[in-house]
Amino acid sequence: MKNYSFILLVALVLLLLSCSGESEVSSPEMAIMMDSAQVSSRSSGGASRMQAEILIPQDSGSKIQVNGSLSLEVDDIDKASKMVRILVLSHEGRISNSDTGSFEQRYANITLLVPSSNFYQIIDDIKKLSVLVSNENIYSNDVTEEYIDTEARLSVMKDTENRFSTLLQDTKNIDEAIKVEKELMRIRGEIDSLQGRMNYFVKTTENSVLNLRMVESMPLTGDQWDAKKSISDSLRNLVSFSKHVADFLIGVLIFSPVIGVLGALSYFVYRLANRFMRRQRR
Incomplete structure (x- = not known):
């Protein structure tokens, strides 16, 4: 009976030890799982912050001047010029120079000044107004x-101006006051020059200049082409060429005695x- 009791006691002790070992094993596993969850949470939070920094533009304070030129062919130069003026006003810009005329083709040269954000x-x-973009340069x-x-x-x-202004108030000698005033005038001149330079940088980086050239396309057929006008232009050019040839021959005839003597x-x-x-x- 004692042997049976001893065996039962030993079995009970071994059972308790095995349960304790399992609980010790499961506990570190749970700790590792919790640590990995915390690490993954921190890493996911860091990734979202990186994405936010990429998506949100950072103001670097850079000053960049952006300008360009554009050459187009349009169907109607008058309508295109009118639409360009409307577009400039809608983009809070203005036209600083405009030149229209006709030489073989009707043309319009327009200089636009628009905010850089709308350039x-x-x-x-x-470009949507054109039938052909000949050149684009930015x-x-x-x-x-x-x-x-x-x-x-x-x-x-x-800062130097402020110090000299204070020094001018403290001077008691006229000669010293004249010297300080002269130096103060020189400093103020440099300040005005630097301030003008700063204003130039601000103006040219906040606004962009676009030199636009538009020419009217010349189709071989259609309402804009007139056969009579083409024939009359050709005859006019022929007459003009004949006049030049006649002027040349008359000149040679008049100067022929002089040419003969020299010869x-x-x-x-x-x-x-x-x-x-x-x-x-x-």
Whole structure:
């Protein structure tokens, strides 16, 4: 009976030890799972922040001048010019120069000044008015470094101006006051120059210039082509050419005596030179 009791006791102790071992094994597994969950949560949060930084544009404070030129062919130069003026107003811009005329083809040269934020959009809108885009050129210039340098110089000059203004108030000698005033005027002149340069950078980076050239297409057939006009133009050119030829022949006829005299003198001099050379050889 004692043996049975001892065996049962040993079996109970082994059972308790095995349960304790399983609980110790399961506990680290749960800890590892929790740690991995925390790591994955942190990594997913970091990824979302990176995506947000990529999607949200960062203001780098750069100063870039963007300008361009565009050449088009249009069906009607008047309608196209009118639509360009409407587009410029809708994009908060203005026309700084305009030139229209006709030389073989009707044309219009227009200089547009638009905000840089609307520059590419107005180019796309203007190209929709054309039947052919002959040339498109966009060029940029980064003036960020020069802008920052000018801004720093301007700040230093303003501080210097303040110090000289204070010094001018404290001077008691007239000669010293004149010298300080002269230097102060020079500093203020440099400040005005630097401020003008800063304003130029701001204006040219916030606005873009587009040089637009439009020419009217010339179809071989259609309402815009007139056979009578073409024949009359050809006859007019033929008459003009005939007049030039006649003017040339009349000029030759009038100056023929002078040309004959010069030719005779040249021939006489040539003969004398030949005779002289022959005598020298003998």
